[in-house]
Amino acid sequence: MELSYWEHKSWFSNVDFTIIGSGIVGLNCALSLKEKYPKSNILVLERGSLPQGASTKNAGFACFGSVSELLADLEHHTEQEVAELVQKRWNGIQRLRNLLGDSAIGFELHGSHELFPLEKPAFFEKCMDSISYLNDLMESVFGEKPFLPNRNLFGFENIQEQYITHVFEGQLDTGKMMRSLIQKCLSNGIPILYGVEVEALLEAETKAVVKTKNFEFDSKQVFVATNGFASKLLKSESIKPARAQVLITEPIKNLHIKGTFHFDEGYYYFRNIDNRILFGGGRNLDFDTEETTEFGHTEIIQNKLEALLNQTILPHQNVKIERRWSGIMGVGNQKSPIVKPISNSIFCGVRLGGMGVALGSLVGKELADLADL
Structure with missing residues (x-):
């Protein structure tokens, strides 16, 4: 497909920043770039009719890591690495709430509860015995001890008689959150084009060439925020x-x-x-x-x-x-996101694991911080 003069002039000429992916990371990246460079020409590309991936399909958990998840993480990461990752999740949710407001994202704080099946009594005891240790590790993140044992409040069956409650975890409305992010981008003059699939990115001397299924255009810098689909564009990364x-x-x-x-x-x-x-x-x-x-x-x-x-x-x-x-x-093999330059004009913010809601806002900002016009 050949672009008309009007199409090229209105959308694809003099592009400063192109963001690939209109999910939580991509839209937060776009908003952060607009704040950093108010006069810049920003374009967001999305291959689907709605954000593909997980941003509009997740469960809407404002979560930071249950006791069993943190114990599993500590088998492959140091205490400091785990604490820093939880801190990023916490900071990401606070940033999202501050950016859009609790009402706009349907945020509610009811706490979360980890259940343990009857057939794993030893694992249950291990997690219960770890509460004090993990509370000490996490207190620096939350300002208080987040975990406490709780009785079976809701009448679940075939589980151990106690839960472990995380008092700081909440929930939000995924659809409301994404609609609010989209509206904020549009009100800031950031266009989002749907149905545009990027097939390749090429590094040129002082720019990148964005090759889509139907046409190509130049952009001074490109930010890949396609998370689970990123390996198609970023062959070198472990995603x-x-x-x-x-x-x-x-x-x-x-x-x-x-x-x-x-x-x-x-x-x-x-x-x-x-x-x-x-x-x-x-x-x-x-x-x-x-x-x-x-x-x-x-x-x-x-x-x-x-x-x-x-x-x-x-x-x-x-x-x-x-x-x-x-x-x-x-x-990937590591729980921490990948936020880094791929070349002089191509950057990525990907590998958010199962914590995309918590991490996405912060990763988007960190990705935008790599920009340099």
């Missing part, structure tokens, strides 16, 4: 896609469950929303199949989610599933 499958029930009368919940080292997670239960996870049942950029769901994971829903979360209730979907995350 793997990770599909997360989710379901949501029909409305449930007198639903008493409120808050966010995790179990099995964070591989399963559920919450209340609009008198429904949103439940996702199970990637650990079939890591190889879920390492994909293809959306969809599988019988093995959906059957497990339904079994846990009926046997643990909402026992003795006849609940119906209204909708199923999936999102694509970006993961």
Whole structure:
């Protein structure tokens, strides 16, 4: 497709910054660039009709790491690295709340609870015994001790008699958050073009060439914020896609469950929303199949989610599933995001793991901080 004179002049000429990906990271990067360079010409490109990946498909958890997740992280990272990563998640959520306001993102602070299955008593005891140690490690992040044991407040079955509660974790409305970010970009004069798939990025002398499926254009600097899809453009980086499958029930009368919940080292997670239960996870049942950029769901994971829903979360209730979907995350051997220059004019902010909501705002700002006009 050849661009008309008007198309090229209006959208693709004299572009200072191009952001690839209109998710949490990409839009926060665009807003930070506009703040840093108010007169700059910024363009956001999105391959889908809505943000692809996970930004509009996640569960809306404002989470920082459960006890079992942190213990798993400490097997591969130092105490300082884990504390710094949790600090980034905390800072990211605070930045998002300050940027848009709690009402605009549907933020609610109900705390989160980690559940432990009956068949893993030793693991449960290990986590309970670690509360004091992790509270000491995390107190510098939150200003108080975040973890405390709690009784089975919501009548779940087939779990240990106590949860571990994180008092600072909350939840938000993913759709509201993304609509607010999009509106803020548009009101700041930042165009977002949908249905534009970038196939390659080329480094030129003082610029980058953005090659899309149908045309190409020049940009002084380019920022890749496609997370789980980033390996298509960034061959040198260690990023793997990770599909997360989710379901949501029909409305449930007198639903008493409120808050966010995790179990099995964070591989399963559920919450209340609009008198429904949103439940996702199970990637650990079939890591190889879920390492994909293809959306969809599988019988093995959906059957497990339904079994846990009926046997643990909402026992003795006849609940119906209204909708199923999936999102694509970006993961790697390390939990920390990759925010760095790829060349003189190409930069990336990717590999947010399962903490994209918490990290995205901060990673977007850090990505924008790499810009230098």
